[in-house]
Structures are given as C-alpha cells and as structure tokens.
Amino acid sequence: MKKKKILIVVMDGLGDRGCKELGGLTPLQATPTPNFDWFTKNGIAGTCDTVAPGVRPGSDTSHLSILGYDPLKVYTGRGPFEAAGIGLVGKPGDVAFRCNFSTCDSNLVITDRRAGRIDKPDTANLVESLKGMTIDGVDVLVKEGTEHRAALILSGNGLDPRVTDVDAHEEGPIHTSIGKVPEAEFTAKVLNKFVRESYERLKDHPVNKKRVAEGRPPANILVPRGAGDFPHISRFPELHGMSAACVAGVGMIKGICGVCGLDVVDLPAECTGGAGSDFVLKAEAALDALKSYDFVLMNCKAPDVAGHDRDPRLKCKVIERLDKMAGRLREDFPEDLVIVFTADHSTPCSLGDHSGDPVPITIYTPGNVMDDADTFSESGCAHGRIGRIRGHEIVPICLDLADRAEKFGA
Amino acid sequence: MKKKKILIVVMDGLGDRGCKELGGLTPLQATPTPNFDWFTKNGIAGTCDTVAPGVRPGSDTSHLSILGYDPLKVYTGRGPFEAAGIGLVGKPGDVAFRCNFSTCDSNLVITDRRAGRIDKPDTANLVESLKGMTIDGVDVLVKEGTEHRAALILSGNGLDPRVTDVDAHEEGPIHTSIGKVPEAEFTAKVLNKFVRESYERLKDHPVNKKRVAEGRPPANILVPRGAGDFPHISRFPELHGMSAACVAGVGMIKGICGVCGLDVVDLPAECTGGAGSDFVLKAEAALDALKSYDFVLMNCKAPDVAGHDRDPRLKCKVIERLDKMAGRLREDFPEDLVIVFTADHSTPCSLGDHSGDPVPITIYTPGNVMDDADTFSESGCAHGRIGRIRGHEIVPICLDLADRAEKFGA
Numbered sequence: 001m002k003k004k005k006i007l008i009v010v011m012d013g014l015g016d017r018g019c020k021e022l023g024g025l026t027p028l029q030a031t032p033t034p035n036f037d038w039f040t041k042n043g044i045a046g047t048c049d050t051v052a053p054g055v056r057p058g059s060d061t062s063h064l065s066i067l068g069y070d071p072l073k074v075y076t077g078r079g080p081f082e083a084a085g086i087g088l089v090g091k092p093g094d095v096a097f098r099c100n101f102s103t104c105d106s107n108l109v110i111t112d113r114r115a116g117r118i119d120k121p122d123t124a125n126l127v128e129s130l131k132g133m134t135i136d137g138v139d140v141l142v143k144e145g146t147e148h149r150a151a152l153i154l155s156g157n158g159l160d161p162r163v164t165d166v167d168a169h170e171e172g173p174i175h176t177s178i179g180k181v182p183e184a185e186f187t188a189k190v191l192n193k194f195v196r197e198s199y200e201r202l203k204d205h206p207v208n209k210k211r212v213a214e215g216r217p218p219a220n221i222l223v224p225r226g227a228g229d230f231p232h233i234s235r236f237p238e239l240h241g242m243s244a245a246c247v248a249g250v251g252m253i254k255g256i257c258g259v260c261g262l263d264v265v266d267l268p269a270e271c272t273g274g275a276g277s278d279f280v281l282k283a284e285a286a287l288d289a290l291k292s293y294d295f296v297l298m299n300c301k302a303p304d305v306a307g308h309d310r311d312p313r314l315k316c317k318v319i320e321r322l323d324k325m326a327g328r329l330r331e332d333f334p335e336d337l338v339i340v341f342t343a344d345h346s347t348p349c350s351l352g353d354h355s356g357d358p359v360p361i362t363i364y365t366p367g368n369v370m371d372d373a374d375t376f377s378e379s380g381c382a383h384g385r386i387g388r389i390r391g392h393e394i395v396p397i398c399l400d401l402a403d404r405a406e407k408f409g410a
Numbered sequence: 411m412k413k414k415k416i417l418i419v420v421m422d423g424l425g426d427r428g429c430k431e432l433g434g435l436t437p438l439q440a441t442p443t444p445n446f447d448w449f450t451k452n453g454i455a456g457t458c459d460t461v462a463p464g465v466r467p468g469s470d471t472s473h474l475s476i477l478g479y480d481p482l483k484v485y486t487g488r489g490p491f492e493a494a495g496i497g498l499v500g501k502p503g504d505v506a507f508r509c510n511f512s513t514c515d516s517n518l519v520i521t522d523r524r525a526g527r528i529d530k531p532d533t534a535n536l537v538e539s540l541k542g543m544t545i546d547g548v549d550v551l552v553k554e555g556t557e558h559r560a561a562l563i564l565s566g567n568g569l570d571p572r573v574t575d576v577d578a579h580e581e582g583p584i585h586t587s588i589g590k591v592p593e594a595e596f597t598a599k600v601l602n603k604f605v606r607e608s609y610e611r612l613k614d615h616p617v618n619k620k621r622v623a624e625g626r627p628p629a630n631i632l633v634p635r636g637a638g639d640f641p642h643i644s645r646f647p648e649l650h651g652m653s654a655a656c657v658a659g660v661g662m663i664k665g666i667c668g669v670c671g672l673d674v675v676d677l678p679a680e681c682t683g684g685a686g687s688d689f690v691l692k693a694e695a696a697l698d699a700l701k702s703y704d705f706v707l708m709n710c711k712a713p714d715v716a717g718h719d720r721d722p723r724l725k726c727k728v729i730e731r732l733d734k735m736a737g738r739l740r741e742d743f744p745e746d747l748v749i750v751f752t753a754d755h756s757t758p759c760s761l762g763d764h765s766g767d768p769v770p771i772t773i774y775t776p777g778n779v780m781d782d783a784d785t786f787s788e789s790g791c792a793h794g795r796i797g798r799i800r801g802h803e804i805v806p807i808c809l810d811l812a813d814r815a816e817k818f819g820a
Contacts, residue, residue: 046798367428367760369436369767371789385457385768385789387798396464400766407764408461409468409481410488410662 004402013304015346015359019312027315035326036376043364045373046386062344065391077228083151085255097224103217115219160184167225198222235261242294249273279325307347414812423714425756425769429722437725445736446786453774455783456796472754475801487638493561495665507634513627525629570594577635608632645671652704659683689735717757748775
C-alpha cells in the first residue's frame, strides 16, 4: 500500500461562540461554506480540545499539540518560541528571552518601554552593533522582531532559565535579574551584564543620535523578559519518518514549526498573515510543498485577527474566503492526500481573546469511512464519528489514515 | 440487586473503510444487519479505539486491552503469547520464544528456514525427542505449532528475555545469541546450548531419516527468535471476582485469554476460526458457557480473514452470517446478561491489514438507557451515548452495567 501524504490546515482562532450580531449563531454557523461542507460530508468529523477540555490555549501551545507534542512537557515559555519565530533557533540548553528596545536615561531608568515604537530598519541597524558579544564565556545572539521587539539567546555552559525579568513591565528603573534558584545565579549575572553592555553600545549609536535630533526617543537599551530554555524536542521528521514543512505567515507559528524540525516554506508577499491575506495563494503554496514534502502544516491567521477585533461580520467574510481556499484544495485534490481542516483554538468575537471552546475538525481522504456529519461548524462536526479528541491525537490518526502507522502487536 | 453476567463478542477485524466495490460504503454499512441493529436501537452505542487513537493494534494487544489490561505494560512480545496460543503457558519470569523447525548442514548453516514447510504429525514426533531436557538447571519445554512453527519455553532462575535471535531470518549460518545486557548472558548461553542440543537430538531422528530418503529436507534443528518473558499479569478472575472463560477458535486468542487466567472452552469442529466457521454453534457454546461462567469473551475471526483477503463481498457475507449469530443470541437472551458487540480492530479491505480506525461498539442489557443510535456500523454507532472510548474501558463499563462495580466514595 502506497503511503499517503498529510496536510493539516489550521485556521487560527476559527471557533467561536454565539454572536448577538448573527442572531445567536457563530460565524461558522452563519456563513455558507459549501467546500468545507463537501469535505465534511465525504469525510469524518468531530470536535477537538487542542490541549484539554476547558484549557484556553495560546497559538504556541495549541500548535505544539497539533504537531503531536505534549505542551505540558515541551513548552518552556514564550522566549524560545518567539526567538525561533524570528529565525533564532537555539540548541537545547540555550536560554532565550523576549526583549524590548526601550529608552532610558543615564541611570538606566526607563522613560519609554517601546522607544516610540521604533521599527525596522532602525532596529536592524542597532542590532548590528550588538553582534559578536561574549560575556563570561557565554555567546550572545540578538535579533530584531516586529516594531520595538527583539529576541535574545544566551548560549554556553551552565545556563539556567529560572531568572527574574529585567523588564519592570512599566516605566521606571529596570530590575536587576535574580536567579530564582542558586543554579541560575550565573545566568542572571550574565543577563545583567548584557543589559548594561547593550546601553554602552547603543547610547551613542548613529541611529539614536539621528532619532534624538529628530525629536524621537532613542532606543538605547535592550530589556529582556520571559526566559525559557530551548526544549529537548524530538524532531518531527525523524519521529515519524516523514519530511515535513510549514506554510505560515506568522512568525510564532514558523518558530514553533522550526523548533520541531519542520522546514519553513517561503510565501508570496500576498500571504501576510493578516485579515486580508490571500488564502488561495497559500493553498497553492501548500499543494506545491506537498510535491516535495510528506507532511505540511498550513496556518491561516485571519479568523483569529477578526476574533481579537470582536468583529463577527469580518470573521464571516474571512470564513467565506477560507471556504474558497478549501475549494481550491478540492479542485486539485491529490488522490494520495489526507487533509485535516481544524483550528488551534476558538477566539470568540464576544470575548476578543482565545477561549477553551473545542474546535471543529474534519478529516478527508479518498476511501475513508463516510459518517453522518455534513456541515463544517462547531455544532455540525459534532455529529461525526471522530467524537471529541485531543490535539495531540490528530497526527496519530492521520498517520493511520495515511497508512504510515506501525502495527503494535501481531 | 442480582449481579449480571457479561458476554463480550469480539468480531475480529470487523471495522473497515469505504470500499469502491460497495459504492464507498463499508461492508457493515452495506449489509442489512437487523439483529445487530436491534441491539443498537435498544442498547447504547459508540466507537472504540482498542489501544489508542491512530494505533494499529495486533489481535494480541487489542484483546489485552479489551480484557482491561494496558498492553503498553503487559505486552512483552510475541513469544509468550504465541506459546500460550498453542497451549504452552509459562510462569511469570519464564522466557518464551517462537521457533522454526529448519534444515541445516553439519556446520549449522541453514539451508531451508522452514524445513520444506514440515507439518504435523512429523513435528509432533520430533518434539517427543526433545522432552525432558534440562540445561544448566533450566527446564526446557518445546511444543509444535502450525506447519514448521514451534514454541520454546525456558523455565528456571536467573533468566532474562533481553537476548538476540538465533534465527538469522535468512538462509545461512545461524546467529549465536548474545545478551543485550549482562543480566541476560546466562539466558543466551542456555539458548545457544539448546539449539546445538536440538541438532544432536534431531539429526538422526527416524522422521528425518525418512524425509531424507524421500528427498525432503530434514527438520534437524530448532531456531528461536522473538524472546519475551511471561508477564506478571493479575489474573482476570481474581481481579474482578468473576469466573471467566474464552470461546475462540484461534490459537493466539486462546493463548492471550489463557495468560490472563480465563478458561478456554472446547468448541465443536465446525467452529474453525476461518471464514466458514459456524457462528451460530459458537453462540450456542457461549450461551452454554454462561451457565457456568460469569464472564465470557467470544472471538469470531472470520471478518478479519475477509479483510486480509481484500474481499469486501466476502466480508459482507460474513457479516450477514454474524448477524444470524446475533439473532441466535437475541432469541435466547438471558435476562441477566450484559452483552457487548465490538471488534478488536479494523481490517479494511482496501488495506488488507489492520488499521487504527476506531471500531463500532454496542452494549445491551435489559433496562439500560436507550440512546439515539439505531444502526450497528462505523458511522451509525457514533450517534450513541458511549462516545469514543478506549478498549480498556469496556470491562469497567460492563462491570458497572452488571452491578458488579465497587462504589468509590460514599
């Protein structure tokens, strides 16, 4: 039997609750989705708690689950995953931080936590001056993120992520990082030296001189928070004997996939990760990736954006366009593909944030069992034979349907 | 409240996927099953992952689950379960092997791994000459299986199953078994001595002299592989305070039930375990066994055979006959019985092997809740209130419905 390939389409924050504006329906219930419904009618359906019932997942923890990992074991904090999201993937044992470019006075008292929301190319130029830094034998790596954000990795022996934040999370004096356990005192010492050194290297940087001359706050210090070490994660391709790639516009999703060993596919500029992203182009990129990879995870961020904006009508429009994306996949559906449509979590418009409501899931491959679910929605999928599963069960179920699972016993 | 009895009917490999030959339906979906449907309509229904979602179970690991055990803990390899299947049940600590009767030259170089597919009564006669063997204080037990196969048990102190195979899995010199850990070196030494001794005892055996005279390869050596120790399994009857028996035609199933402490009921010759087995007779044997036992596990192998043969129409015919078996049980249904109809795994005709697709399950006892499922199939059972459960949950659910469960708390 030829082994099939696997495509998991994660529609970020797709699940919702009843919306007053939609007569009590969810955006998925209120929007005609002929293509999702076709997959549901011809495939199997159910509902999924990506982490566990009632748990409100982040996009990071839920994607780890969807990739088959237990986030309670491998999720070590935002630092390493955000660093990976902007392309800084460390080794197990390295300690990563999220940082802000901030503005401080000569006593290191912060006067603007976001340095006037400085952005590229200024941040990229400033980062250049921080390169090649080694403190007490520890290598220091910095990379700029979006706006005032950056990531920091400390790489060396004897590091420990159990240190307090330098970021005071408000204007005022920075905090001195302290080891929460004796083993982390060295890391705190290195971190404090790094912060001071960042000030020394940035304070008279030409970018900042120019900003001051223009009346803008200089980005003269880097302030770290959210320490976490890079987890010892078994790499997805080796774990399952499949080449694997990720098709996503959002940094954090790319970071998570990168940490798990997936290749990150370059996307056309039209795939922005925002509400206006071109999903059909993204679907084509996924179909293209499936020519060279056995497994592809595709993320569409837009429904989450509409949920955070508390805009049910925008979410309906996004869903209409997502259904066209599903139509594009249906049009060129490879005979040897197992496809999954699901979400990483719900982002109810009434809440404006992630919730723990389970998400709909539909799995289709030619020759599967047809169950009695025929509508892709929070309620419609509940008629299907998948029942209520957990996020980490998706990959094993797909491996079985793709005829890639090992037999256990005789 | 009088305690009820329990009958679990395991229809081996019953679950399937959509079959082209059946217009995309599964054999269960395509075949009228009025009796199964009656039990489903009047009972409760659901779907079951015998081991876990996406896991492709063997019949051994899945039956352990259905009997309430965790196969990840108690499944110690094929050796002990195959030995038990042909009637050699060892004690915890004994090490069991699968063996081939093979043909070798005087340098113990294998020239035919299956000794011309020798069979009984030759193998039974050869085994006679291996009786009463003790090596370095270890008792040796051998029993013939089907064709060239046999089982070997080493019984004594200081044994350890972590030894490499003597079987090279191809023609050529046999391997010398090696302990993978120091604790297993003694076992490897005993095993190597046994193999040499088997050659000494078999090479001039009258059966082999006759075979050579007839131009057939002699079975002059026994070559072991697949070491495993008999697991420390809590015996089912003591665990649940129920007398328990197994009604099955297939050796491996009888072996598993034997290891778990179930009595094995003798069956009429018409119950072959093959596709043509007489299920009504088997049902009568189960009803009969229920007169003297509290718990009976009944296995019907036929649907698995049809699945392995990739023959959906044969599977439909088998299902039609299985439904008559269900009708026989319905006809004489004991008022005090909890009955379960399910499968140990799916064997999709399109795959010709076991898959991890969940299997349908229906449980009926007079006076249970009636749910909304009314059709016994992969999709129909998904409407029921059992939801999606694991194999090891079946026995606890039955114990409760049989009013045999202990209260937890006050």
